[in-house]
Amino acid sequence: GLAACGSGGGIEGGDGGGDGGGDVDVSSADTVWRLAFNQTEEHPQYIAAVELGEALYEATDGRYGIEVYANELLGTQADVVNNVSEGSVEMMYIGGPVMESFNEDFIVFNLPYMFDSIEAQAGVFADTEVTGDLFSSIEESKGITVLAALFAGVRNVYNAERPIVEPEDLSGLKLRVQQSDSQVRMIEMMGGVASPMGQGEVYTALQSGVLDGAENNETVYNALNHDEVAEYYSYTRHLMIPDYLLMNTDILGEMSDEDREAFLGLIPDLVESANSGFMEFIDESIAASEEAGAQFNDDVNVEAFRERVAPLVEESINNPVRQDLYDAVQEYNEQFPAGS
Ligand code: GCU
Missing domain, CATH: 3.40.190.170 (Bacterial extracellular solute-binding protein, family 7)
Structure with a gap:
């Protein structure tokens, strides 16, 4: 690696x-x-x-x-x-x-x-x-x-082709995800093509065109030089893993x-x-990536992406252990809402 x-x-x-x-x-x-x-x-x-x-x-x-x-x-x-x-x-x-x-x-x-x-x-x-x-x-x-x-940050999509605004914009784009089925399902529902792999392989895969993009926080995007080979970073804010x-x-x-x-x-x-x-x-x-020529796009239809992946959330909360964890998260969400 x-x-x-x-x-x-x-x-x-x-x-x-x-x-x-x-x-x-x-x-x-x-x-x-x-x-x-x-x-x-x-x-x-x-x-x-x-x-x-x-x-x-x-x-x-x-x-x-x-x-x-x-x-x-x-x-x-x-x-x-x-x-x-x-x-x-x-x-x-x-x-x-x-x-x-x-x-x-x-x-x-x-x-x-x-x-x-x-x-x-x-x-x-x-x-x-x-x-x-x-x-x-x-x-x-x-x-x-x-x-x-x-x-570990908030994760967003990035790719070499175009800014992403709507789920349709991900169509045909092959994006690296972390190594789990849930991550593959998620990107498919968001509209892209998923490719699970370890983080160290991503740069070369982007460079050679095996991948069109990936999804990660801004720190990985910059530290591993993905900004050099996938200049469009779009704030889908789909994950806080x-x-x-x-x-x-x-x-x-x-x-x-x-x-x-x-x-x-x-x-x-x-x-x-x-x-x-x-x-x-x-x-x-972010500052270093901008310097390297990356374009950060915050004009994203986040609601459309949220709707696309809602079934994944629903189908995944399918036993009492997960339901309890989910409910606990919702309590904290109520206590600390977005933008609070
Ligand atoms: C983030 C996260 C890592 C993870 C990486 C990845 O950087 O902090 O733990 O390995 O994303 O996408 O693989």
Whole structure:
């Protein structure tokens, strides 16, 4: 995946996040965990993970440290999650849709137009009564614990051909989606042709014309240079999908109670750091993409897209677990409506 990532430099994953700014050499810890990340070292999630590793080192007197591997160096999310399951990689960030292959109930948070605001989403993810069972649901079957859910931007479509205003404008355009059936269905309903693949392959596929476009937030669009090869970015605002911080369940269980408590106590700081850095990262990304010649189009018939995908939402809320999750989201949506 690395060569295909097309991010034009800055590929230094594996140096243990030594540029995090602290004086701590996390790689000298008694136990060094690897955390896999598929984006660049400028990303707030990367910075937050490096901070976590340093804070963990200090809190455990050097018993634990975390090295963060950026740029998909350890593989695509769909591949690395198997290593986390086996314990050969201890931690990773993963996009919500990839989780659906382990427990389909994760789909609720990956559905189009699910969250009305960033605050509503943050409220849901901070509410352990809502998320607790889901986040521990694959501990026994897969050996994976979900430590946190993070804001990962709002996703919009982009392509090399034209600005998108109506669903009809997507007709015939082949767009990359994340690796899950729900994402394929969604793009088909929105009017395009879906092609699921790992993030690192997208640039080359766009460049060679295998893909006409993709859908993602502004940060990926810029950081992976998709703006160079797909200049029309249109605000369909169809998704606000979380990223999750995953950990191998046994490795977490092997820690002393004291160390585990210290570690888990640091996770809210990671969420806070990653989420607060994201908004600024979006603004910087938009400015850089505009500089590169990208055109941002906010004249989109969002209601038309919402109507198109409504059946996907309906057919996906098809068991009591999902209904409860869905209802909880609606409560937070009421509390934190759009534009609030
Ligand atoms: C976002 C998200 C990633 C995900 C990526 C993708 O960047 O934060 O977790 O992998 O989109 O589209 O694959």
